[in-house]
Ligand SMILES: Nc1ncnc2c1ncn2[C@@H]1O[C@H](COP(=O)(O)OP(=O)(O)OP(=O)(O)O)[C@@H](O)[C@H]1O
């Protein structure tokens with residue numbers, strides 16, 4: 680099945696949690712790749728974290744260096760190139776990032792003319808933007824908004840792998856998102872972290888349209904996690920918005936110095952169990968994101 684953005688509105692999913700290490704990057708890659716594969720939706724993964732872990736997960740060092748040399752990273756979207764002459768480029772032109780393809784790379788595609796899975800590599804220099812204040816942030820914010828608006832013209836699904844803080848780039852992500860996908864690790868502070876994010880979103884004055892939220896339990900071990908999961912599922916706001924499917928703890932999702940790429944492409948026999956689980960989770964998430972009925 681193939682769904683083009685022309686017959687339905689695009690989804691911009693920010694994968695976010697103020698808590699670190701909950702699986703934002705792992706799920707941005709593996710779960711959304713599964714949605715791309717299963718539903719044939721042209722998908723763009725954006726590494727929107729200065730740690731650039733998504734890029735490190737999916738790209739070799741040599742490829743990453745090449746894309747950076749070609750100025751295909753999030754940094755070049757946020758920050759305009761300095762024009763040779765102050766008269767050469769009008770301010771309006773600097774605010775508009777219309778040529779989306781200049782900044783993306785293709786990870787895979789479903790044949791000629793078919794939907795593709797693309798990426799905007801991350802960039803460590805994004806961290807410097809969070810140190811800036813006031814008017815110095817207006818242009819990056821406008822450029823990012825413009826890029827997302829243009830990307831949503833051709834991509835059915837745009838995924839933002841966010842950083843674990845309430846920084847400038849987090850605000851950009853929240854303003855762009857139609858949906859928030861919140862991975863949670865089953866621990867006693869899980870609900871607190873999600874409540875903080877929820878309050879932040881509710882109180883953000885610039886957010887006129889609140890994104891819909893969807894939670895997913897990640898890295899679930901069979902022993903010890905159950906009470907935290909029961910507590911979150913019983914929560915009056917978050918319980919009904921939590922996927923039934925839980926992503927189990929698996930060595931497939933753990934970093935390995937000798938492997939670059941998606942978890943289920945690793946050539947190990949029992950990968951099929953994880954692939955099956957991701958497929959079920961992707962199905963449920965696609966419904967929650969209103970990508971499929
Ligand atoms: N289901 C899982 N099973 C096993 N390990 C997992 C699982 N999910 C995530 N991990 C591991 O936990 C660590 C944190 O995951 P990840 O980097 O995706 O979290 P994050 O929320 O993106 O972190 P950060 O807040 O630093 O961006 C990684 O080493 C990852 O490989």
Ligand SMILES: [Mg+2]
Nearest residue numbers: 703704728732
């Ligand atoms: Mg991450």
